[in-house]
Amino acid sequence: MKTIRNMAAFMFELREGLIIALKAVAANKMRSALTTVGIVIGVTAVVLMSTAIKGIDNAFEGGISSLGADVLYIAKWEWFSDKPWWEMRRRDDITMDEYRRFASLVTLPAATAPYIIARETVKYEDNNIGSALVTGTTERYLATTNFEFAQGRFFTAVESSSSRYVAVLGSTVAENLFPRGDALGKEVKIGGHRFRVVGVLEEQGSFLLGDFNPDQRLFIPIGVSFKHFSSRRHSSITITVKAASPELVDETREEALGAMRKVRGLKYDDENDFGINQQDALMETYNSTVGVIQIGGYFITGLSLFVGAIGIMNIMFVSVRERTREIGVRKAIGAKRRTILAQFLLESSVICVMGGLIGLGLAVILSLFVDQVLPTSVQLDAAILAIVISAATGVAAGVAPAYAAAKLDPVDALRYE
Amino acid sequence: MNIIDIRNIFKIYEIGDVKVHALNDVSLRIDKNEYVAIMGPSGSGKSTLMNLLGCLDTPTSGVYNFTGENVGEMDDNDLAEIRNREIGFIFQTFNLLARSDALHNVELPLIYAGVSASERKERARKALIDVGLEDRVYHKPNELSGGQRQRVAVARALVTRPSIILADEPTGNLDSKTGREIMALFNEIHGQGNTVIVVTHEEDIARHAMRVVRLLDGKIEIDEPVTNRIVPEPVA
Numbered sequence: 001m002k003t004i005r006n007m008a009a010f011m012f013e014l015r016e017g018l019i020i021a022l023k024a025v026a027a028n029k030m031r032s033a034l035t036t037v038g039i040v041i042g043v044t045a046v047v048l049m050s051t052a053i054k055g056i057d058n059a060f061e062g063g064i065s066s067l068g069a070d071v072l073y074i075a076k077w078e079w080f081s082d083k084p085w086w087e088m089r090r091r092d093d094i095t096m097d098e099y100r101r102f103a104s105l106v107t108l109p110a111a112t113a114p115y116i117i118a119r120e121t122v123k124y125e126d127n128n129i130g131s132a133l134v135t136g137t138t139e140r141y142l143a144t145t146n147f148e149f150a151q152g153r154f155f156t157a158v159e160s161s162s163s164r165y166v167a168v169l170g171s172t173v174a175e176n177l178f179p180r181g182d183a184l185g186k187e188v189k190i191g192g193h194r195f196r197v198v199g200v201l202e203e204q205g206s207f208l209l210g211d212f213n214p215d216q217r218l219f220i221p222i223g224v225s226f227k228h229f230s231s232r233r234h235s236s237i238t239i240t241v242k243a244a245s246p247e248l249v250d251e252t253r254e255e256a257l258g259a260m261r262k263v264r265g266l267k268y269d270d271e272n273d274f275g276i277n278q279q280d281a282l283m284e285t286y287n288s289t290v291g292v293i294q295i296g297g298y299f300i301t302g303l304s305l306f307v308g309a310i311g312i313m314n315i316m317f318v319s320v321r322e323r324t325r326e327i328g329v330r331k332a333i334g335a336k337r338r339t340i341l342a343q344f345l346l347e348s349s350v351i352c353v354m355g356g357l358i359g360l361g362l363a364v365i366l367s368l369f370v371d372q373v374l375p376t377s378v379q380l381d382a383a384i385l386a387i388v389i390s391a392a393t394g395v396a397a398g399v400a401p402a403y404a405a406a407k408l409d410p411v412d413a414l415r416y417e
Numbered sequence: 418m419n420i421i422d423i424r425n426i427f428k429i430y431e432i433g434d435v436k437v438h439a440l441n442d443v444s445l446r447i448d449k450n451e452y453v454a455i456m457g458p459s460g461s462g463k464s465t466l467m468n469l470l471g472c473l474d475t476p477t478s479g480v481y482n483f484t485g486e487n488v489g490e491m492d493d494n495d496l497a498e499i500r501n502r503e504i505g506f507i508f509q510t511f512n513l514l515a516r517s518d519a520l521h522n523v524e525l526p527l528i529y530a531g532v533s534a535s536e537r538k539e540r541a542r543k544a545l546i547d548v549g550l551e552d553r554v555y556h557k558p559n560e561l562s563g564g565q566r567q568r569v570a571v572a573r574a575l576v577t578r579p580s581i582i583l584a585d586e587p588t589g590n591l592d593s594k595t596g597r598e599i600m601a602l603f604n605e606i607h608g609q610g611n612t613v614i615v616v617t618h619e620e621d622i623a624r625h626a627m628r629v630v631r632l633l634d635g636k637i638e639i640d641e642p643v644t645n646r647i648v649p650e651p652v653a
Contacts, residue, residue: 023517325512329513333573334501334526336497414473
């Protein structure tokens with residue numbers, strides 16, 4: 001019973017305090033508006049920051065999943081390793097012959113394919129791409145990906161084995177060369193050689209991945225790549241291995257490791273002279289990098305909130321000083337310490353939450369612009385965060401001034417001129 | 418029964434190394450429905466006495482029983498409650514909230530008493546009618562004359578039905594005609610059974626009361642009934 005009565009009394013005081021606070025804010029419109037500016041900026045920054053980070057995260061995750069969580073990349077190079085690069089450079093190239101032996105040894109993968117990359121100029125009429133990533137591979141490559149086609153198809157086993165001059169374009173490549181979307185069947189020039197376009201990929205939307213992003217790549221039969229685009233720097237192939245299911249990745253990896261060591265003729269105590277790469281490694285590196293950016297970003301935006309809070313605190317001190325007599329009167333007619341404390345805490349919270357709401361609105365508008373570069377939008381959790389943060393800022397900034405008001409002696413306060 | 422029972426009260430302020438005896442062994446009893454004027458020149462301790470009577474302050478030593486409760490042992494919260502429930506303050510400078518209308522000003526003590534919104538609006542409106550301000554309910558202090566402002570303050574003091582009405586120089590900021598009107602209102606309030614204490618330095622104001630307590634240098638010099646009492650004409 002007592003707690004219910006206390007709750008009711010608390011709700012009563014809260015409601016009355018809120019009305020008083022709103023009146024006080026309304027009475028000083030200009031000042032309240034100016035005071036909120038600091039909070040508006042702070043909240044806008046925090047919301048935009050979290051939105052942008054979420055956008056980057058989503059983009060990266062989208063991109064990395066197009067790499068496939070269940071795909072291994074066996075290469076001369078290890079993506080992330082402690083080994084010095086010059087040691088890895090001394091390793092033997094992985095050859096097509098080795099790939100064939102490897103493929104005959106493994107049983108677990110859903111698909112395997114060799115590929116080799118090169119950078120070449122790609123042209124169609126007046127449109128050209130200076131340095132496109134040209135991937136030479138076999139028809140089997142398709143089975144290691146999640147590619148979908150906007151137009152046409154991947155090249156066939158026959159086209160691959162007989163090294164035809166056919167090409168499949170990533171969506172960005174296709175857009176750049178064929179703004180009108182009529183790529184299929186046209187002849188493009190890759191490194192000066194003519195290739196017929198047989199397929200265009202659906203957009204994968206993974207802009208962050210750069211070279212890995214299929215949107216920015218072209219695919220041609222690997223034989224043609226070896227013939228024209230093989231250099232000393234790009235003469236080692238990569239073997240992509242797709243596990244039958246995500247649960248089987250580890251087993252597939254073990255089997256691939258054994259098979260590859262066998263192909264290379266390594267003794268049991270020899271070190272691997274190749275790398276088995278996985279997107280996990282990419283993810284870890286990404287997380288640690290973005291983690292640093294996040295901390296930095298939140299620190300800077302937090303700083304702007306802090307400055308805003310100091311502004312509120314300052315104004316609240318002025319307000320308490322100005323209304324000393326009013327506080328005296330309120331106390332004389334029965335306001336308790338905690339009532340006065342609550343009144344000023346509520347007042348600074350009201351100012352801050354108003355600022356928070358304005359900041360949130362501003363962030364939503366600004367995020368529409370950010371969306372042009374980085375696909376993103378303000379999420380509900382960011383909105384809730386903004387309101388919670390601004391209310392908390394209000395309370396934090398209001399504590400000292402409200403306490404000063406609450407502990408005023410009524411006699412002195414009434415006498416204050 | 419004594420509403421106010423003060424015994425051997427001292428109030429000592431320390432200003433640097435100097436001790437100032439604002440009140441020096443004061444004893445005073447006030448009964449229900451008395452009308453008392455507290456007089457004295459500035460520095461006599463009458464403001465200090467008023468602050469103590471109004472439970473705004475506590476004595477350095479001595480006992481203050483207010484409606485049977487020992488005020489000297491109360492903390493800030495208890496004092497606030499006593500003030501809210503038992504004391505109606507009227508100040509020289511009115512001390513209304515400038516941005517609130519008359520109704521809200523009168524409502525204020527009821528808010529702190531936890532009275533529901535509908536009930537307190539009704540009571541506040543009734544208190545304003547009682548002081549003759551039925552057509553000024555929604556006016557803000559700056560839209561009211563001095564006399565009207567003091568009437569709002571009187572309504573605010575009365576709205577909680579307190580045990581005592583404590584007025585500090587209630588006519589100090591009013592012209593003499595308006596002052597007489599306010600004193601007539603006090604007479605009326607007293608006639609309704611209220612206990613009224615008026616602190617003043619004006620002889621003419623004090624003569625409205627039934628008893629006058631004169632302070633000098635922190636002591637009660639004279640405590641006597643008023644013989645030549647002014648009974649104001651009721652204001653129409």
